[in-house]
Structure formats: C-alpha cells, structure tokens
Amino acid sequence: MTLNVTPPRRRARRERHRRRLSAATALLLASGASFGLLLATPGPARAGTNLVNNPGFEAVRATDTLPTCWESSGWGDNDATVTTTGQAHSGTRALTVSVTRRVTGDRKALMAEDPACAPGVAPSHQYDLSLWYKSTTPDASITVFRHDAKAGWQYWTDLKSLPVSEQYARVEVRTPVVPPGTDQITWGVSVYGTGTVTTDDYDMQDVTQAPPDDDCTAGKACTKGSWAVMPFRNPVRSMHSVVLHNGKVLLVAGSGNDPDLFKAGTFTSALYDPRTGAMKTIPTPVDMFCAGHVQLSDGRVLIMSGNKAYPAADGSHGYEGFKDSYVFDPAGESYVKTNDMNEGHWYPSATLLGNGDVISLGGLKEDSTGSVTAEKFSQAQQKWLPRTEVNQTWSYWGLYPSMILMQDGRLFYSGSHVFGNGTPGTGASVYDYDANKVTDVPGLQDKDHRDQSMSVLLPPAQDQRVLTMGGGNVNSNPEASRLTDIIDLKQPSPRYVPGPLLPQGTVDQGQGRKPETGAQGKMYVSAVLLPDGKVLETGGGLHDRADPVYEASFFNPVSNTFQAGLPTDPIPRTYHSSAFLLPDGRVMAVGDNPGNGTFDDHVSVYTPPYLYKGPRPQITSVANDRWQYASTQRVTVDRPVVKAELIRPAAVTHSSDPNQRFVDLPMTVGEDGRTIDLNVTSNPNMAPPGWYMLFAVDADGVPSVASWVHLGGPEAMAAPMVHGFAETMEKTPKRPEQPRASHPVSPGIAGCDRHYGAENVCVPTVFPKTVAETTRARCAWLKDHGYGPLKVNGRDDPLRLDPKATGWACRR
Numbered sequence: 001m002t003l004n005v006t007p008p009r010r011r012a013r014r015e016r017h018r019r020r021l022s023a024a025t026a027l028l029l030a031s032g033a034s035f036g037l038l039l040a041t042p043g044p045a046r047a048g049t050n051l052v053n054n055p056g057f058e059a060v061r062a063t064d065t066l067p068t069c070w071e072s073s074g075w076g077d078n079d080a081t082v083t084t085t086g087q088a089h090s091g092t093r094a095l096t097v098s099v100t101r102r103v104t105g106d107r108k109a110l111m112a113e114d115p116a117c118a119p120g121v122a123p124s125h126q127y128d129l130s131l132w133y134k135s136t137t138p139d140a141s142i143t144v145f146r147h148d149a150k151a152g153w154q155y156w157t158d159l160k161s162l163p164v165s166e167q168y169a170r171v172e173v174r175t176p177v178v179p180p181g182t183d184q185i186t187w188g189v190s191v192y193g194t195g196t197v198t199t200d201d202y203d204m205q206d207v208t209q210a211p212p213d214d215d216c217t218a219g220k221a222c223t224k225g226s227w228a229v230m231p232f233r234n235p236v237r238s239m240h241s242v243v244l245h246n247g248k249v250l251l252v253a254g255s256g257n258d259p260d261l262f263k264a265g266t267f268t269s270a271l272y273d274p275r276t277g278a279m280k281t282i283p284t285p286v287d288m289f290c291a292g293h294v295q296l297s298d299g300r301v302l303i304m305s306g307n308k309a310y311p312a313a314d315g316s317h318g319y320e321g322f323k324d325s326y327v328f329d330p331a332g333e334s335y336v337k338t339n340d341m342n343e344g345h346w347y348p349s350a351t352l353l354g355n356g357d358v359i360s361l362g363g364l365k366e367d368s369t370g371s372v373t374a375e376k377f378s379q380a381q382q383k384w385l386p387r388t389e390v391n392q393t394w395s396y397w398g399l400y401p402s403m404i405l406m407q408d409g410r411l412f413y414s415g416s417h418v419f420g421n422g423t424p425g426t427g428a429s430v431y432d433y434d435a436n437k438v439t440d441v442p443g444l445q446d447k448d449h450r451d452q453s454m455s456v457l458l459p460p461a462q463d464q465r466v467l468t469m470g471g472g473n474v475n476s477n478p479e480a481s482r483l484t485d486i487i488d489l490k491q492p493s494p495r496y497v498p499g500p501l502l503p504q505g506t507v508d509q510g511q512g513r514k515p516e517t518g519a520q521g522k523m524y525v526s527a528v529l530l531p532d533g534k535v536l537e538t539g540g541g542l543h544d545r546a547d548p549v550y551e552a553s554f555f556n557p558v559s560n561t562f563q564a565g566l567p568t569d570p571i572p573r574t575y576h577s578s579a580f581l582l583p584d585g586r587v588m589a590v591g592d593n594p595g596n597g598t599f600d601d602h603v604s605v606y607t608p609p610y611l612y613k614g615p616r617p618q619i620t621s622v623a624n625d626r627w628q629y630a631s632t633q634r635v636t637v638d639r640p641v642v643k644a645e646l647i648r649p650a651a652v653t654h655s656s657d658p659n660q661r662f663v664d665l666p667m668t669v670g671e672d673g674r675t676i677d678l679n680v681t682s683n684p685n686m687a688p689p690g691w692y693m694l695f696a697v698d699a700d701g702v703p704s705v706a707s708w709v710h711l712g713g714p715e716a717m718a719a720p721m722v723h724g725f726a727e728t729m730e731k732t733p734k735r736p737e738q739p740r741a742s743h744p745v746s747p748g749i750a751g752c753d754r755h756y757g758a759e760n761v762c763v764p765t766v767f768p769k770t771v772a773e774t775t776r777a778r779c780a781w782l783k784d785h786g787y788g789p790l791k792v793n794g795r796d797d798p799l800r801l802d803p804k805a806t807g808w809a810c811r812r
Contacts, residue, residue, distance in 0.1 A: 050204060055201060056201050057091075058093055070112060070117075072108065078107060080102075081097075083098075089132040091200075096197070096199075099195060106192035110188035120184055122206075123181065126177055127207060129159070130170060130202070132200045133199045135197040135198070136196050136197075137194060137196070138630070140191045140195075144175065146182045147182060147183055147184040158681075160173040160668075171668075174666060177558075180558060209640060216614065222612050228604065230603040235270050236268040240252035240288070240651075247583050247708075248272060248273050250269060250270075254287040254288035254291070257576065257599070268282070268284055269283075284335065288306040292305060294351065295352070295690055301330075304345060304375070305323070305344055307319065311747055311750070311752075311759060314794060317747055320346060321348075321365060322344045322346075339383045348361065349361045349403045351658050352689075354686075356688070360376075360377070362397035364399070369743060374433075376390040398423060401417050403431070404466060404658045406430070406725075406726070407722060408726075410432045412466060415450050415455070416452075416455040418656070421473065421475075427448070430726060435733075440734070441496065442731065449471055449478060454468070456660060457662075460664035461661045461664070467485070467535065469483075470525040470540060471523050474750060475765065477543055479520050482501040482521030491726065493726070494725075495730065502522065503565070507542045509546075509770075509784070510786075513550060522539075522551065523541060524541050526538050529581065531581075531610075531645065531662075532610050533701075535555040538566075538606070539572075546574070546594055551568060572600065577593075578650075579606075580650035580652050588603065610702045617703070618637060620636045627709050627712075628712070629681065629713065630682035633678045633680060634678075640699075644697065645663060645665055646663040647692060680711070682721045685722065690710070694706055755793050755796055756791070756801060757793075768781075775810075
C-alpha cells in the first residue's frame, strides 16, 4: 500500500525529508571499514533507569498492531509498512520498518508524541540513546523530535546513520544538550531508502555531567575574556583573511586600496603562523583587492576576480573587476592561475556546494556595470564552466551577497551585502540553483539599510537558523542600525523574525569616545563562531568609513540573547577589517581603512573566557584524519567532554563569510569516558567537503585545541539524509529575467564623491545627518576625521568644499 496519508496537522509539525540523489552530491562512505559499528563498540548500556516506555515492544494495544507508546509516521510518495515481528533481539516482539518503493520522503517508527509515552527530559541535560537493530539498507538514521512547552512538538535532529547489518547490532549515541523549554523527546528510526530495518530493546539514560568547579582567578576575564594588541604589525594592508588547514593565516591585500601601489603593480599577501608569530610576505600576481575567495575541498583557496581599475577622477567609470582567477596552494605557498571566469566580478560572492563545486554571484564587470552572470567552478574539472553550462536567472545580486548553503542544496541569500540598497522585493530570498528559481523570503527589517551587515549560520548547522546583524547604507549614510533578524529555515514557510537589538558601546565621531544613544548601532560587523557554541560579534562603525564603534558581545543561539559588556578591541575595526577563529580557540582581528585613506596595521587577539577556566581538554588521538560522510570516527580525549564539533575555517572579507559553519558531531561515549566515536552527518550540504577544525568541549564550555580533519571521500553506499524544509514558501517563485549583458550601476556606488582627493580617499557623497550642509561644518567634519589636503578633481564642487575656487577643498 502507499503510505502518504499522514494527517495534515502532523505533517505540519514534523519535518519532511527529501533526498536529492545525484552523482555530484553523493559524496558518502565507500567501504564498510569506515562504519562505526565495525570499530570496537563501547560497552553495554549503563545500569541506570531506562526512560523509555515499552522499550521491547512487549505491550501491544488491543485495537492496533503497533506496540503501546509507539507510532508510525513519515511523508512522501513511498510504499512502506511498519509492523511488529517475531524476529526479536529479546522477548517475543521487535518493530520493523520496510520501504519497498521510494520516490520521495521517508517512513519512521517513533515513540508516540503522548505525555504518557514520550520520555521526559530536563533542559541542559544529555541522554544516551541506544537500541538493537538489523538492517538491509544504509539509508536509515536515528531521528529525534522534541516537545517545546510553547511551540509543541518539532523536529530536533538526526543523530546517527545506521550501517547495514545482517545480525542484530547495538548502537548508542548521546544527544546534544537539551534546549531550554523542552520537557519531552521522542526518538526512533527513519528509513529514507528502500530496505528493511528491524529494531528492539531501546534504552535511554540521563548521563549529564556536572560542570567542574570554577577555579578561574583572572577577574573579569573569567566571564568576559580579554583583548591584547600584538607586538608586531601586519606587513600588508590585508583586506582578506583565510585560515589554512596547516594552521597558518593567509592575509591578502593586493594593492590594499592604495592607488600608488596599484599603479606600480605592487600587490602583496602575507602568511601568519600563530604558533610562532612569524610573518612571511607572498608574491601576488594581480590586484586581489576586493576579490572573492573560498576554500576548495582539497584545502587550496580559490580566489576569483579583483580590482582591474580604481574609479576615474572624472566619473567616467567606477571600480572595475577582471576575469582572472587563481588558487593559493598552502603546500607550495604560492598562487597558481586557473582559467578565466566568463566576466569580471569585483566584490563577488563565493559559496562551496555539497559536491565541492563553487557558485559565484554578483560584483562589478570590467566596465564597472553590475554582473548578472552566475559563475560555477567545477570540482571535477577544476575550472570555471562556460556560461552556457551554468544556470542563469540574469539577476543582479549586488556586491558580496551573502549566499549560505542550505541543507537541501539551495542557497539562502540573507540580505547582507555591500554598498547601497538591498535586492528588489523583500531583500532576502532562497535560490534553487537546480530549478533555477528565486523565491523571496519575508520579514527582513529595514532591508535597504543592511549594507555591510553580517550574517551567520548559527551553531549547530543542523538547526538551519541564520542571524543577520546591523548594517547601514553607504549612499544615504544614515546612522548604522541595531537591528538583528533570525530565520529558521526548517519551517515550511520560513520568514525572518526580529531578534534582540545589538548591544550599544561607545562611538568616536572624531572628538573622542562617547556612549551610543537611541537607535545607534553599527555596520562593518564581524561575527565569529566559537567552539563553545556562541557567536562573538565585534568591531564596526556608525557611518560609512567613519566613526568606529567600540562594542563586543556574545550571542547565545540557545537563548537568542546577547551577553553585552565584553571588553572591546582597542583598535578601531571598520571598513576592510576582519575577525576570525584560530585553531587554538582565540580570535584574531586585523585591518581598519577609514575614508581618509589610512590603514591600521595593528593586529589584535581576543582570548575568550573559556580559556581562563582552567586546564583544557585534549584530543589525544584521532584514529583517522580523513573522514567520510555517514561514518563514525574514533577519537580519544584526556578527560570527559560533552560535545564535539567541526568548524569550517574562515575565509572572510567585508563582513562576509557565507561558508562559516559549526557542525555538531553526536557522540557515542565509551565506558572509560575518554574513547569517543563521533557520528558524521550523511549530508554533504550540511558540511561541504574540505578541511575542518575539530574541537572537543567539556561541561564548562572549555574547548580543546583543534585537530584538523578532512571531510569528503568517494561515492558511497549511503544516501544523504536531506529534509524537506522550506517547501511551502509564502512568496511565488520568480521566473528568470530576460537575458541581458549587465545591470546599470552608478560609478558612485561606493558612496564616495570622487570630485575630491585621491582614488583611495572617500569623501562621503552624503555626510551624516548631524553635519550641517555648510562648507564650515563639512570641512570641520573632514578635519576631525583625519582628512589631509584634498585636491578638487575638475571644475565641479558639488559639496561646496572649495567656494573660493582655489582647486583645494577646505583651504582657508
């Protein structure tokens, strides 16, 4: 029979699974040697209280064939049965899920969503779940739902893939920390491919570890951390920061927004080694100033486009992008040319897909108009594909559009971008590349003032929630925003909802630091995912290329709150700044390039409070540093830990790093508490292939130093577990636009009036509203902000800075 008759209300409250199989995305485990159950299995269930009702299925409802407190669910076009069987592991009954035909969806056997049946849980606790099973399909996993006291039942997470096993085998996995507001969970087996899974003898134990005694003696740093300015300087005017899998940091400047270096053909990069403090300059072939970049699956860095020309003083053209593309090889510490892109893309996006391909959108062409050409770098062919082999919507996405890979392979454009207004419509959207459709997502507040806001996929990536913070608009130049927005992409029709306001700090508007007031926030926001699961937001400015804001906070994704009042980076961090996580758990910050053309070459390092809480756990061994999807990987630690995760290393510029993500690794913990099997997601879209930092974290939130592991592998037996989230979106998909060569873009898109000064000097087209529209007030503002002599370029003086026609602005 065809089981696609789940009641609508249940379909609405459950997640709906989808798997999209293609040769490009089936990067899964290839051999049984990587299956966790073929490792030495951790010991038997602890002799505590089993929280599962009817764990062996021996009680059966009189009016039903299913055991008491158990139910069948699922969705999609599939033929399936869920029944009891006499092939038990113990006793007389087991529960079988059998799928004989599948086009879409899955079939589940779960504990009933009933107050009398679902196991009770406590927030902040963790539980070991175990069962005995045998299976003829690799396409099965342990799935967990949770009951929120306010929102009701909802999908929580998938914990572990179940390898094929002819005989009964025991599997155990530990839940993440139970979120606030959760009072019950249900769990069981999902089958999302053809085959049969039989389960028996479920067990659930509370294994919560108490945090160790706090022995911190560092005062305020115990709860707030501390900043330090390094005794060395950045040797290059770095605009781009990439953490490499050998632990070094690639700092890319190109011309560094210095037109004299551009004219001289002097382009630079540097390699910083945090372990030794050494800096090494790297020959750089072209001006990679404001290029795009992403880490490929082999750990090399793909760098696309860059600066072909600075704006002309006469306004005949703006910034121009070129077609050139390079990869930086960490092994050889050099740049290697690839084939060219189809056209120039100054300020392009770069998003790694689950199959290792790269999608790049937006930016400015060689003639400084807006690019409407989507570009695709093929992992298999190691080249940019011809335009005719890439799906085109002919949309203009703007500059550095933040395109975040969703778990089903679609791209979420968060609304974060650079320079000017957001995209038409709601300002945020989902782009289905395979279907070549763009669907607007509602709810983003003040969408045209999210210029150089920051968007991050919140920890863990399995939750599919995105936070967007702050922003402004370089053309209208208002005070930057405090707004934040959060979207849950697991919802059937996701939409942004307002988040908590950004905390306020102090702002220096040229006359010393003063407290922010009213709605004052910041643009040029940096946000860094930390191994304890929080987000550090730091740096920023109140106006276009001016008025640094000194403020830092933690965002807690569990409580959706900010912890305000952290110490601030002593160095201003506005335009062309970066902040990023180091493998030792600290955060490094570089760069500041205000409108007067200067560049701050100080380097700052933030030590989070978790590094003041005593000894750190250590990962003492990693059995294999080459991981495959859906595999179980063994590590050992020197003392018990409560969670482990993969964090993708940074590749950040201009408040943009859409590939930054934190992927939870559910654990199976041995009896000694130190031997741990980590369960890797089966879905390459959740964790695109490449090198990751592996952290283990103790009950007090203290992380280990990262170990580097590579995620990827050959095609394999198991399919990815992909969910059918965001399938009934509120807006109607947009059809592709008519093919066109480009989108018109003003040469003044950067918000700078080129009538004054040099190419790298940004006299604002629109001064802040607090500045009177007079020569005296504007010249006073420029003096307070460090502007030197400004030559008037040509005869026009639109800002009335040279009323006596001397040829120099603000000359008395």
